[in-house]
Amino acid sequence: MRIFLASLLLAGCGSVKDSGAPVDAPVDVNTVDADTSGNATVSTKGALFSQSFTATVPDVDLISNLPNNMVFATGKSDAGGAASIKVFPGGSLTAAYKHPSDMGFDFVTFVGVKPGETLEFGNRNPIFTCPPAPAVCNPLLGAVTYNWSVQGGSNRTFVLGSCASASVDAPTATVARDEFPSCAHNPLDTIFLAITGTAVTGCTTRQNVAFPGPVSGGTPASAPFAVTANITGMPAEVTSVSTQFSAVIDNQFERNVNVVTGFARANGTSSGGAFTGNFQYCNIGERTAATLQMNRPGFINMRVVDSLPSSAASWTVASPQLPPFVENNGILVSPTQRRAEWVLSSTTATHDAVLMTFSWSVNIGGVFHQSFWYFILPPGTNEVTMPKLPATFDPIMPQSEFGLGFQNIRTVEIPTVSGYDAYRAQGAATALCPECAVRAGDIQRVIFSGF
Numbered sequence: 001m002r003i004f005l006a007s008l009l010l011a012g013c014g015s016v017k018d019s020g021a022p023v024d025a026p027v028d029v030n031t032v033d034a035d036t037s038g039n040a041t042v043s044t045k046g047a048l049f050s051q052s053f054t055a056t057v058p059d060v061d062l063i064s065n066l067p068n069n070m071v072f073a074t075g076k077s078d079a080g081g082a083a084s085i086k087v088f089p090g091g092s093l094t095a096a097y098k099h100p101s102d103m104g105f106d107f108v109t110f111v112g113v114k115p116g117e118t119l120e121f122g123n124r125n126p127i128f129t130c131p132p133a134p135a136v137c138n139p140l141l142g143a144v145t146y147n148w149s150v151q152g153g154s155n156r157t158f159v160l161g162s163c164a165s166a167s168v169d170a171p172t173a174t175v176a177r178d179e180f181p182s183c184a185h186n187p188l189d190t191i192f193l194a195i196t197g198t199a200v201t202g203c204t205t206r207q208n209v210a211f212p213g214p215v216s217g218g219t220p221a222s223a224p225f226a227v228t229a230n231i232t233g234m235p236a237e238v239t240s241v242s243t244q245f246s247a248v249i250d251n252q253f254e255r256n257v258n259v260v261t262g263f264a265r266a267n268g269t270s271s272g273g274a275f276t277g278n279f280q281y282c283n284i285g286e287r288t289a290a291t292l293q294m295n296r297p298g299f300i301n302m303r304v305v306d307s308l309p310s311s312a313a314s315w316t317v318a319s320p321q322l323p324p325f326v327e328n329n330g331i332l333v334s335p336t337q338r339r340a341e342w343v344l345s346s347t348t349a350t351h352d353a354v355l356m357t358f359s360w361s362v363n364i365g366g367v368f369h370q371s372f373w374y375f376i377l378p379p380g381t382n383e384v385t386m387p388k389l390p391a392t393f394d395p396i397m398p399q400s401e402f403g404l405g406f407q408n409i410r411t412v413e414i415p416t417v418s419g420y421d422a423y424r425a426q427g428a429a430t431a432l433c434p435e436c437a438v439r440a441g442d443i444q445r446v447i448f449s450g451f
Helices: 005-014 391-396 419-425 428-432 434-439
Strands: 038-044 061-065 071-076 082-087 092-098 105-111 118-121 142-147 156-160 165-169 174-179 188-196 199-209 225-232 240-249 253-256 265-269 275-281 287-295 302-309 314-318 332-334 339-341 353-364 367-377 383-385 405-413 445-450
Touching: 038 061, 038 092, 061 082, 071 082, 105 428, 118 428, 142 188, 165 174, 188 240, 188 253, 199 240, 225 240, 225 287, 240 275, 265 275, 287 434, 302 314, 302 434, 353 391, 353 428, 367 428, 428 434, 434 445
Parallel strands: 038 118, 105 367, 225 314
Antiparallel strands: 038 082, 061 071, 061 092, 092 105, 142 174, 156 165, 156 188, 188 199, 225 275, 240 253, 240 265, 240 287, 287 302, 302 445, 332 339, 339 383, 353 367, 353 405, 405 445
């Protein structure tokens, strides 16, 4: 059945559909209309767990697909992580990052690409992948010893490290905790909270200590201060609300310090679309990630994340422009068709993009190898099918007997970004994890529904 160009472009704007044609069949764009393709300039930066998203990565496979998912062009980034590849308007472009320790891949795809644009691949927040058997998943890296001075009058100290937290009763002022590859950060960054009775009475941080330490935190002496969060203009569908401050460490990692009731978080219900939260916080970290969570029955929560100074004592969110809510039980996934669909509360509410990630494993020679596929999709998208890839990728593609997982789904609005073209221009690392960019201070605010 012949597919006309208008149909192709419509499919590219709202979904990615499987044409059913053979993967390696020749594609003649002149059979659908005049060839409107052109080159896109590409750079490939770190997208795997062990890579920096700011560092170039060479020799990454690139696959350009038509809007009907057929392969249009292939290539690789050069030694400097650069490439030029033909793309078709409304089609997609995928970068395939081979895992260094197994046969799996992390795929990153921009859908709805245009000739002439510049696309940067990467990931600020890649998912940890266990090495296959017989290696041990998440092997112990070693123990880190934390030391501090007990604050006068306090009865307990919380130690919040990269891999684990510990609650230690006074007068003990030392504890050891194990580090694992899935959570460890080198250098080490740690927060210490002094507890007197049931309240936080002092805070401190110790940063940039080389693994394995020890980490000496001194006395948690920075006094907490009162914070007020004022939220207005929430929709009537929102029934419960929470506001939270988290410390940003090492310009990217978020430490949730709400380990004590009433510290760094306030919960409640919306009244007439408004909520006021009052809680205690400390001047810790390089900045504060302020999070508003709005809950609506039947839908995944909506979050507003702001970048604030670490000393901020007030926060105002007034009538935020919310993207669509994602329905909680409206997600369907098919490993046979290699596709998924979901339900949004609206396809017309203002938002910049939709994000979706698949995860799956395949058994090769008795060993399971895990892969992930990250999609950056146009606003209003409510379904996606994996684009066809060259036959060399067949062994690691999803198979019905092993299943296909739905890692996450989000609708995203960045108030300082105007539309999907500008969203793609942020680069995949920021597009896939805009809240990471907020934590780093690169973006002031992001709003999203999903997980």
